[in-house]
């Protein structure tokens with residue numbers, strides 16, 4: 001059988017609950033839905049560290065951040081590391097990455113393992129962005145999402161049709177400061193977007209870390225984010241409602257451009273008879289708070305931030321309209337893509353190929369728990385460093401609240417604390433039951449599982465209280 005092509009589309013900070021294939025209450029994404037409808041939607045895909053640069057490193061290398069060294073935004077990726085595009089290139093694939101890289105610049109960190117690359121420096125700009133094309137900077141005129149799509153399509157058209165391809169199309173959108181293309185921004189002017197159930201969270205019954213975080217819609221969004229001044233004569237609650245609408249409309253308008261891009265790329269595959277033999281993935285580097293818990297941003301191990309969207313279409317091997325609720329992780333993506341391409345998975349990759357799940361088979365020993373660690377203590381949004389375990393039903397989080405000597409973390413301790421959530425009874429994670437004696441046995445089991453996973457992936461525990 002011909003080796004499959006791979007079109008890996010990843011956006012930045014696009015939460016699953018802003019996609020109609022994930023039953024969004026706030027928008028429609030017909031382009032992305034085409035992938036889900038034609039293939040499989042994963043309902044429990046999680047990142048192992050909910051922040052941009054580290055998750056990107058985990059996806060490319062199939063390893064956890066304490067192994068690949070990319071623990072925070074201040075750490076860059078050594079581009080000598082083994083990655084799935086590099087292995088595909090070595091096996092005869094044509095490889096390219098277009099858009100956001102965000103793993104560092106210069107000879108030691110720029111994209112490697114790609115026949116063609118054209119990426120934004122750092123976060124990149126929404127309008128008239130600078131692009132670095134094979135090491136040479138240029139300024140491109142236009143809107144970033146459209147430009148990334150144009151570069152991706154141009155490369156597809158120029159490639160050698162006799163060889164399989166792997167194209168990584170990495171959008172900057174919908175990352176902060178959420179600057180939409182004006183035509184999409186205007187489309188939402190006269191609508192009111194539904195508010196999330198936890199917009200008015202007061203952070204009671206949670207670890208102190210929740211109240212300490214500075215990512216509140218009503219307090220921490222600035223003028224650049226809001227692009228307008230709030231009417232300060234309004235009551236506080238109305239100001240919060242107004243800020244939520246401003247924030248979420250720009251976010252969703254940015255998503256609308258990404259969705260159009262997906263549509264265009266899928267059209268190209270259809271028009272060139274490539275759909276059948278191309279694996280198409282849409283994902284995002286992590287989730288995001290869309291006003292959930294009164295927040296924007298990510299970082300926490302809470303559900304909205306931990307969960308990644310992941311839809312995959314490959315007509316040769318995946319049944320249309322299928323869904324899967326088993327647990328998959330960002331570190332599992334590299335091994336899966338290698339296996340789908342018929343290549344061996346290096347023993348150094350820590351993730352597990354989920355190709356059996358694509359066929360509808362669930363291995364008896366498939367993972368039912370996952371390890372998470374956020375290292376960037378206090379930096380940017382005052383989120384305390386934490387690690388934890390999520391099982392199918394529970395989540396145990398330990399805020400060790402220390403820099404652990406990581407670059408990019410602030411070297412100032414806070415009081416450590418535990419959180420336990422019963423996701424079955426409390427899906428919005430509003431009630432920390434760590435101190436409830438009824439859960440003592442559950443906590444003991446979860447701590448065992450946390451330490452087992454931590455040891456298994458080669459990470460080191462902090463002092464625990």
Ligand code: CA
Nearest residue numbers: 012013052285
């Ligand atoms: Ca991100």
